[in-house]
Amino acid sequence: MPPWFDTMRDSLVEAVVKVLKANAVHNRSALAPFRFKGLAQQFVAALGDFIESRDEIAAREVGSRLAQQGLGQRSLFALSHSLLDSELSRSSAATGLTPEERTAARQNALVMNDFVLLVVDAVVSAQSQAIVHQRDELQAALESLIIRRESELRQVIQELSTPIMPIAEHILALPLIGTIDRERAQRITVCLLEAIVERRARVVILDISGVPALNAESSAALARTAQAAQLMGAQPVMVGISPEFAKDLANRALDLQGLVTAADLRQGIEFANAHIGQSAQRKANDKRRRA
Amino acid sequence: MSVDYLDSTRPHIGRIYDFILGGHHNFEVDRKAAAELLKIVPIYPELARLNRWFLQLIGMRWAEAGVRNLLDLGSGLPTQGHFNEQLPEARIIFSDKDELSVSYGQKILQDNPNQRYMQVDLLQPEALFKAAEEVFGKGAKMAIGFIGISYLLPDSVIKQVAQFTHELSAPGSELAVTAVMAPKSTQGDEAATRNFAAEIERMIRIPVFLRTPAELEKLLHPWHVIEQHGLEEWLDMKGFATPKPEAAHTLKVEMYGMVATR
Numbered sequence: 001m002p003p004w005f006d007t008m009r010d011s012l013v014e015a016v017v018k019v020l021k022a023n024a025v026h027n028r029s030a031l032a033p034f035r036f037k038g039l040a041q042q043f044v045a046a047l048g049d050f051i052e053s054r055d056e057i058a059a060r061e062v063g064s065r066l067a068q069q070g071l072g073q074r075s076l077f078a079l080s081h082s083l084l085d086s087e088l089s090r091s092s093a094a095t096g097l098t099p100e101e102r103t104a105a106r107q108n109a110l111v112m113n114d115f116v117l118l119v120v121d122a123v124v125s126a127q128s129q130a131i132v133h134q135r136d137e138l139q140a141a142l143e144s145l146i147i148r149r150e151s152e153l154r155q156v157i158q159e160l161s162t163p164i165m166p167i168a169e170h171i172l173a174l175p176l177i178g179t180i181d182r183e184r185a186q187r188i189t190v191c192l193l194e195a196i197v198e199r200r201a202r203v204v205i206l207d208i209s210g211v212p213a214l215n216a217e218s219s220a221a222l223a224r225t226a227q228a229a230q231l232m233g234a235q236p237v238m239v240g241i242s243p244e245f246a247k248d249l250a251n252r253a254l255d256l257q258g259l260v261t262a263a264d265l266r267q268g269i270e271f272a273n274a275h276i277g278q279s280a281q282r283k284a285n286d287k288r289r290r291a
Numbered sequence: 292m293s294v295d296y297l298d299s300t301r302p303h304i305g306r307i308y309d310f311i312l313g314g315h316h317n318f319e320v321d322r323k324a325a326a327e328l329l330k331i332v333p334i335y336p337e338l339a340r341l342n343r344w345f346l347q348l349i350g351m352r353w354a355e356a357g358v359r360n361l362l363d364l365g366s367g368l369p370t371q372g373h374f375n376e377q378l379p380e381a382r383i384i385f386s387d388k389d390e391l392s393v394s395y396g397q398k399i400l401q402d403n404p405n406q407r408y409m410q411v412d413l414l415q416p417e418a419l420f421k422a423a424e425e426v427f428g429k430g431a432k433m434a435i436g437f438i439g440i441s442y443l444l445p446d447s448v449i450k451q452v453a454q455f456t457h458e459l460s461a462p463g464s465e466l467a468v469t470a471v472m473a474p475k476s477t478q479g480d481e482a483a484t485r486n487f488a489a490e491i492e493r494m495i496r497i498p499v500f501l502r503t504p505a506e507l508e509k510l511l512h513p514w515h516v517i518e519q520h521g522l523e524e525w526l527d528m529k530g531f532a533t534p535k536p537e538a539a540h541t542l543k544v545e546m547y548g549m550v551a552t553r
Binding site for chain 2: 021024025028029030032033034070072130131134135137138140141142144145148
C-alpha cells in the first residue's frame with residue numbers, strides 16, 4: 001500500500017461507511033449496518049493493494065467477496081462518485097498542491113475508478129449468478145412440492161378407488177365405481193385381503209354396479225379377487241352384475257366356483273347376514289354336540 | 292395445507308417480502324403486488340431490511356452467547372444471513388406456514404442434521420412445540436425467534452405462543468420479537484391507522500395488527516421484557532425508514548424490537 005494512501009486510510013474507511021449507510025436500502029439484506037465498517041475496511045485495503053499492484057484478477061476476487069456480503073451496485077456507484085469527487089477536488093488548483101501533486105491526484109482518481117469498475121464487474125457477475133441460482137432453488141422447491149402433492153393425490157385416489165366399508169360385524173362391502181384396469185384390480189385385491197384379515201371378515205360383497213364395462217383382463221382379475229377372498233376364509237358375493245357382464249363371465253369360462261351372486265347390494269347384505277347367522281348356528285350346534 | 296404457494300397467480304406475503312429484500316424467490320404476481328404495496332407503504336423496503344438486520348443482530352448475539360437450541364417461528368425463506376448461517380452448530384427448528392418456504396428450507400438445511408424445517412400454522416402450534424421438546428429436551432434452555440411475524444397474528448395467537456414457549460423453555464431462555472406500531476404522533480388518529488391497516492390487509496390479503504410496545508408486552512406475559520427499542524435506534528440507522536415526501540401515504544409506521552427473558 002503506498003504511503004500517501006496509508007495516511008488516508010481511516011478517512012477513506014469513514015467515507016465508505018457513510019456511503020454504505022446512505023445506500024443501505026440498495027444493498028442486499030445480508031449487509032446489515034453493523035457490518036458496514038468491516039466491509040469498508042476490506043474495500044479500502046483492497047483499493048490500496050490495487051493502487052500498488054494493478055492486479056485486476058485480485059480486484060475481481062474482492063468484488064465477488066463483497067458481493068457475497070451483500071454489497072450492491074448502487075452503493076458501488078456512490079462509492080465511485082465519492083472517491084472521484086475527493087481525489088478530483090484534491091487535484092484542483094485551489095488546493096495549493098504543486099502541479100506534479102495535482103497530476104498524481106488525477107492519476108489516483110483514475111486508478112480508483114478502474115478499481116471500482118472491476119469490483120462492479122464482479123458484483124454484477126455475482127448478482128447474475130445469484131439470480132440463476134435462486135431461480136433454480138425456487139424451481140427445485142416447487143418441483144419437490146409438486147411431487148409431494150402428486151404422491152398425496154395418488155394416495156387419496158387409491159383410497160377412493162378401493163372404498164372398503166365394514167357394514168356389519170364380519171361383513172365388508174366394496175362398492176366399485178369406474179373402470180377397472182389390471183393395476184386397480186391388483187390394488188383392490190391387496191386392500192381387500194388386508195381388510196379381511198384386519199376385520200376378520202367372513203363375507204365380502206363386491207358391488208360392481210358402478211363399473212361401466214369390464215374387459216377380459218378386469219373380469220379375470222375380479223374373479224381372482226373373489227377366489228383370493230375365499231382362500232382367506234371370506235365368502236365372496238358379487239352384486240350388480242349386468243347382463244352383459246354375466247354373459248361375458250360365462251363366455252370366458254372363468255373359475256367362479258364358490259362365488260355367490262345377488263341382484264343388488266340389498267340382496268347381497270341379506271345373504272351376508274343369513275350366511276353369518278347360519279355359520280353362528282352351525283357353531284352353536286357343534287358346540288352342543290361336543291358337550 | 293396451504294395452496295397459496297403453488298398458485299403463481301396469487302401474490303404471497305413471503306415471496307413479496309423476498310422480492311422487497313432483493314431476492315429472486317418470487318413470481319411476477321408477487322412483484323406486481325409488491326409494486327402496489329409500495330404505493331401505500333413506500334418505506335416497506337426499509338422496514339423489511341430493519342427487520343432482517345435485527346434478526347442478524349440477534350443471531351450474532353445468540354451466537355456469541357453460545358446458544359445451543361433455537362426455535363424460530365415464522366422463519367420465511369432461510370436465505371442469506373438467517374440463523375442457520377449465524378449459528379451453524381446450534382440445533383435449530385425453523386417453522387413456517389408456507390409450504391414453499393418449508394420445501395426450500397428443507398433443501399437448504401438438508402446437509403445439517405442439527406437443523407430442520409417444519410410446516411406449522413401458529414394457530415395450531417402443538418406439533419411444533421412437541422418437536423421442540425423432543426429435539427431440545429423438556430425444559431431446555433433455548434432462544435426463540437419471533438421476528439417479522441407478530442404483526443400478522445391476532446392477540447390470541449401471540450398469547451398462546453408466549454404461554455407455550457414459556458412452558459417449554461428453561462429459565463434464562465430468551466425470546467426476540469419485532470412488531471409494528473403507529474408512532475406516537477399519529478396514535479391520536481385512530482381512524483387513519485385503522486384505514487391504513489385495512490388497506491395493507493386488502494393488498495396482502497392478511498390482516499395486519501399494529502401494537503404499541505405496552506400492548507405487546509402484555510401479550511407476551513409471562514415473559515419479562517428486558518430490552519425494547521425502535522429498530523432504527525437499535526441498528527443505529529436513525530431516520531432510515533422516514534416516509535419519502537412524495538409518498539401518497541405519509542402516515543409513518545415504526546418497527547420496534549423486544550428481547551424478553553424467561
